[in-house]
Amino acid sequence: MKRVVVLGSTGSIGVQTLDVIKKSGRFRVVGLSAGRNIDLLEKQILEFQPLAVSVFDEEQAEKLRRRVGNRVKVFSGDEGNIEIVEIDADIVVAAIVGSRGVYPVLRALELGRRVALANKESLVVAGHIVKEFLRRYGGELIPVDSEHSAIFQALQAGNRKDVRKIILTASGGPFRTRSDLDNVTVEEALKHPTWSMGKKITIDSATLFNKGLEIIEAHYLFDVEPENIEVVIHPQSIVHSMVEFKDGSIMAQLGPPDMRIPISYALFYPERWMNTYSNFSLLDRKLEFYPPDFEKFPALKLAYRVLREGEKSCFIYSQANEVAVRAFLEGRIKFTHIPRIVEKVLEMKDTFPEVTYDAIMKMEEMIKRAAEKVVADFEVKL
């Protein structure tokens, strides 16, 4: 039985990963980590009997220790995530949300593990370092993001040198056809038309920052230049992405919008799991494709810009967005302020250091502090 560690086990991807693990009966869970949801983590401990767990929040970790006693070792903080990654395992599912997920991913690669990567932020903030670790230590990175899983699968139809472009599909989010985005409420932004996901990624899907992060993720995962990455709006979320080869053939991966499919693909690769829930027919289904509106969704334009500017700008794009999304969820800024805040922080690029392994946390802190100041400027204008 393959041994699996699930980082971010209490989140949307984490829970669906454990569902695949439970239904397939083919894996042994050896480690789990969460941010602060100890109620769910405790249930997962009882069900999956991991060797150790970690809770990022120190107070919550202490509460959990009191609840579980000696039954399982409970770590905490950033070191806790690393301790969990260091448990002997075959696969590490990286499903922590945000840039804090980067060090566990790097450590897993250093240990030569297969990383089933949901945490796209780690490629956005440190794509060049992740690639360096892959080269140096030879771990394996299998994407979990449905678009990148689709591209990963479609690429197997030909040679990399024959790829003309990658076509990332986007549902367009809840505001694809709405013109006035200034008065969007948090509740409206949290209603995704096709996918059910965590809060941060749902807001990112509404602003199209998620697609922007995916453009950067695709660049690092598949070595494709920004001009060869195209985004098309596909409201049905059935074609998960495509690869166009130089002879004009377009290879696509299709399926229902169910994250358990790309999750199981990453766990089972190169095998496929015969699951019981993906009865899906294309009969009578519309498949539509539209060009994205770069003016209405500035996040997309910004993504191409930061990718051309380099690692530091990609880092800022991700971090400033995290701060702005949190401020929006807290009702402090408007929906349309999110890309404007990111743009303002990008203007301060020269005041931040270069992205190196040792500087990641410091940079994160500096950018987040700068972004908070920009948020405060927008806040008073509400």
Ligand SMILES: NC(=O)c1ccc[n+]([C@@H]2O[C@H](COP(=O)([O-])OP(=O)(O)OC[C@H]3O[C@@H](n4cnc5c(N)ncnc54)[C@H](OP(=O)(O)O)[C@@H]3O)[C@@H](O)[C@H]2O)c1
């Ligand atoms: N959801 C999707 O369909 C989907 C699709 C593609 C890619 N992704 C990517 O997958 C990642 C996870 O997304 P999600 O939607 O599952 O997010 P989510 O539902 O918000 O869950 C995030 C998980 O990360 C945990 N966490 C947060 N900070 C942590 C820390 N410092 N240390 C350890 N655990 C921490 C949370 O724990 P607590 O809940 O206990 O605080 C939770 O388990 C993101 O990078 C997202 O972009 C998600």
